[in-house]
Every structure is written in C-alpha cells, then in structure tokens.
Amino acid sequence: MKQKNEITFDLILLAAGKGERMGFEKQFAPINGQPIWQIALEQIRYYPACNTIIIVFPKTAPIDRAFFDKNSALRWVYGGALRSDSVWNALQYYNTLSVKSPYIAIHDAARPVVDHAVLDRMMDKIREGEKAVIPTLNASDTIKKYSGRHITETLNRDELVLAQTPQLFEADIIQTSYRNIFAKQTENGRNGDEYNPSDDSSLVEANGTKVAIVAGSPNLRKITVKEDFDYLKHLLAQHFETRTAMGYDVHKFRSWTTNDTSHNIKICGVEVEHDYGIDAHSDGDVGIHALCDAIFGCLADGDIGSHFPPSDDKWKDADSEFFLRYAMRKIQKAGAKVILLDVTIICELPKIGPETQRMKNRLAEMCNLPMNRISIKATTSEKLGFTGRKEGLSAFATATISLPLSQE
Ligand code: CTP
Numbered sequence: 001m002k003q004k005n006e007i008t009f010d011l012i013l014l015a016a017g018k019g020e021r022m023g024f025e026k027q028f029a030p031i032n033g034q035p036i037w038q039i040a041l042e043q044i045r046y047y048p049a050c051n052t053i054i055i056v057f058p059k060t061a062p063i064d065r066a067f068f069d070k071n072s073a074l075r076w077v078y079g080g081a082l083r084s085d086s087v088w089n090a091l092q093y094y095n096t097l098s099v100k101s102p103y104i105a106i107h108d109a110a111r112p113v114v115d116h117a118v119l120d121r122m123m124d125k126i127r128e129g130e131k132a133v134i135p136t137l138n139a140s141d142t143i144k145k146y147s148g149r150h151i152t153e154t155l156n157r158d159e160l161v162l163a164q165t166p167q168l169f170e171a172d173i174i175q176t177s178y179r180n181i182f183a184k185q186t187e188n189g190r191n192g193d194e195y196n197p198s199d200d201s202s203l204v205e206a207n208g209t210k211v212a213i214v215a216g217s218p219n220l221r222k223i224t225v226k227e228d229f230d231y232l233k234h235l236l237a238q239h240f241e242t243r244t245a246m247g248y249d250v251h252k253f254r255s256w257t258t259n260d261t262s263h264n265i266k267i268c269g270v271e272v273e274h275d276y277g278i279d280a281h282s283d284g285d286v287g288i289h290a291l292c293d294a295i296f297g298c299l300a301d302g303d304i305g306s307h308f309p310p311s312d313d314k315w316k317d318a319d320s321e322f323f324l325r326y327a328m329r330k331i332q333k334a335g336a337k338v339i340l341l342d343v344t345i346i347c348e349l350p351k352i353g354p355e356t357q358r359m360k361n362r363l364a365e366m367c368n369l370p371m372n373r374i375s376i377k378a379t380t381s382e383k384l385g386f387t388g389r390k391e392g393l394s395a396f397a398t399a400t401i402s403l404p405l406s407q408e
C-alpha cells in the first residue's frame with residue numbers, strides 16, 4: 001500500500017526501436033523464455049513508488065491485448081520513428097490518464113536490469129527538492145573528440161559522466177521540455193538535431209532546469225550490439241539466486257456440531273466432504289498454511305503466524321486464500337518468480353487423490369501460475385501416529401523461487 005503524500009511516478013518504458021545496430025528488434029529477443037522488454041518491466045513494476053507503466057511498442061509489433069487487459073496499471077502505445085517521437089507519443093498518452101502521478105520516469109527497455117537501489121537514490125534526490133534526476137557512471141576511459149581519422153580534442157575525464165536511464169522528472173517539466181521542441185514542427189517537417197536527443201535530460205537542461213545526478217549501475221548497461229546481449233545473458237544468470245524452503249502445518253479434527261452449515265473441510269482451497277470438521281482459528285487449510293510458510297521461508301520473512309497472528313481476532317475463520325495471495329504479493333514485490341510450489345497432504349481420510357486436479361486448479365488461480373508450476377501429492381501415514389489414528393491431518397510444502405540477488 002502506498003502511503004498518502006508519498007512521491008510516486010508513472011513510467012514510460014521505451015521498446016519501440018528497430019535495433020539497427022543489433023540487426024534485429026532486440027527488445028523482443030527472449031532470454032530464459034522472456035523477451036527483454038518484459039524482463040525490464042518485471043524488474044521495475046513492483047518498485048513501490050511506480051504507478052502506471054506505459055510501454056511503447058513499434059507499430060509492427062503484435063500486442064498481447066489479454067496481458068494488458070489483466071493489468072490495469074500497464075498500458076501501451078505505439079512509438080514513432082525516433083526515440084523522441086516514441087517519448088512524445090507516450091507523453092500524449094500520459095495526459096489522457098485519469099489518475100496521473102506527479103513525476104514521470106523514462107526508461108530504455110534495452111537496459112533491462114534495474115537495481116532498485118538506483119531508484120532509491122533517485123527518489124531521495126526528489127525528496128530533497130530536485131526536479132530532474134538521472135543515474136550516471138564515471139567515465140573510466142578517456143573520452144576524446146575526433147574528426148575524420150584524427151583526434152581533435154581530449155576531454156577532461158574528471159568532468160565527464162555517462163548518462164543512463166531511468167531518468168526521473170517532475171511531470172510538468174518533461175512535458176514542457178518536449179512540447180517546446182515538438183511545437184516547432186512545421187507542415188514541412190523538422191529542422192535540426194534537437195528532435196533526436198540521445199537522452200531526455202538534455203531537453204530538460206536546454207529548458208533551464210538543473211539535472212541532478214546519482215550513482216547509476218553497471219547493470220544498467222544498454223543492450224546495443226551483439227556483445228551487450230551476451231553480457232546481459234551472463235548478468236541475468238548471475239543476478240538471480242534459487243531458493244527453496246519448506247513449510248509444515250497440522251490441524252486437529254473435531255466432531256461436527258449443529259452450528260456447522262456443511263460437512264466440508266478446506267484443503268488447498270477446495271471444499272472436501274469429511275466425517276470430521278477442523279479445529280482451527282482460521283479455515284484450517286493445512287495445504288495453504290504449509291505453502292505460505294514455505295514461501296515466507298524462501299524470502300526469509302517470518303512465518304504465517306508472524307504475518308497473521310492467531311491472537312488477532314481479525315483472522316478468526318479467515319479464508320486462507322487471503323494468506324496465500326498476500327504471500328504471492330510478497331514474492332512479486334521482491335521481484336522473485338516461482339519455479340515450483342509442491343504440497344504433500346498426509347491423512348487417512350478424506351481421500352485426496354480424486355481432488356488433486358481441482359486443488360491444482362484453485363492454487364494456480366490464486367497464485368496466477370501455470371499448472372506445471374504446482375504439484376500436489378498425498379499419502380496416508382500407514383495408520384501410524386496422529387494422522388493414522390484419524391485425529392487430524394498435516395501438510396508439508398516446499399517452495400522454490402528465483403530471487404534477484406540483493407545489492408549488499
Ligand atoms: N526506442 C524507441 N523508439 C524509437 C527508437 C528507440 O522506443 N523510435 C527505444 C529502444 O527500443 C530502446 C531505447 O529506446 O529501448 C534506446 O534506444 P536504442 O538503444 O538506440 O535502441 P534502437 O533504436 O532499437 O537501436 P538502434 O539505434 O541500433 O536501431
């Protein structure tokens with residue numbers, strides 16, 4: 001939940017280039033099955049201050065409308081011939097939004113690895129009162145000017161920085177800076193290079209606003225030529241770690257009473273008829289409780305009891321679906337992806353086998369995951385122990401996730 005008065009931004013994600021230097025539209029090239037523009041989107045969309053994201057695609061791109069229909073915070077527009085045309089189109093679209101953030105970030109999808117620490121540094125500058133902030137790297141090579149085959153000037157390296165994206169601006173300032181150059185278009189076209197700036201902050205500078213700098217990141221390197229693509233593959237492989245954690249839960253059976261309106265118990269979100277009810281504070285869904293603990297375990301973030309204390313009456317008879325959706329949101333906010341959720345239910349009765357397909361369907365729906373990332377198994381305990389005596393049931397779960405390595 002965003003706090004009131006918190007500074008937020010809408011993001012323009014530029015993916016409308018032709019990739020001429022690469023030889024193909026690099027933003028659609030997949031790495032580990034995901035196109036580069038989508039890697040960039042996933043890296044940035046859960047940053048807390050980020051509201052609406054406008055993705056700019058080439059006019060020839062097939063648009064997955066179902067994907068956008070599902071996500072109201074994600075919008076798309078077509079771009080134009082130059083990068084600045086693409087930004088301009090997106091800015092026009094931004095104006096039509098009914099809810100606008102006071103700041104606009106502009107980012108190249110061709111820089112898909114976005115460290116949130118860079119965004120944190122930029123947001124700090126905005127809080128200090130800056131109106132335009134960009135991430136930069138110090139120039140480690142000496143930069144020279146040349147003409148023809150000879151150097152004409154050596155620049156003082158100590159005065160140089162390399163500009164990256166995302167670049168963050170007060171909305172009015174970036175709008176005005178763009179309007180000023182685009183307003184000069186005539187029916188006969190455009191004159192001059194000003195329509196083709198290599199970054200957005202140069203227009204803001206030209207318009208008289210001071211642009212603040214923060215430390216950028218080598219991970220923000222732009223994918224321009226083939227070697228950058230190989231570097232990105234390597235970087236992404238190193239950028240994520242795989243974590244596995246387990247969860248366990250037990251609930252006791254109880255006799256049904258006249259207050260019970262059905263003789264169904266909940267397991268993995270599915271109602272199953274049973275001779276006994278479940279003695280629990282919430283709906284007593286062992287499968288989901290074990291799964292939530294496995295997810296919290298992967299994030300090293302407590303357990304279900306620490307997030308939803310049983311001492312709090314708010315969670316009495318709570319639907320466990322709420323807990324699981326909460327745990328999945330934590331995964332998304334961490335920029336992590338689920339590789340596999342695996343649950344084993346242990347009980348003599350009810351019979352779980354015939355229900356596993358329904359359970360997989362329910363969990364897939366709650367977690368917004370494909371079925372091949374969810375596994376449900378069941379076993380009896382050969383009539384041994386409390387499950388064998390039919391005093392209750394238990395569940396083990398393991399979650400395996402891929403999580404971005406932290407910057408520490
Ligand atoms: N971009 C865009 N619209 C354009 C040109 C570029 O949205 N008309 C985007 C690119 O998709 C990229 C970012 O701006 O994410 C930076 O541009 P660049 O690296 O130059 O990409 P391309 O223009 O695609 O590459 P090239 O210049 O080699 O054709």
Ligand code: MG
Nearest residue numbers: 017018019083
């Ligand atoms: Mg280009």
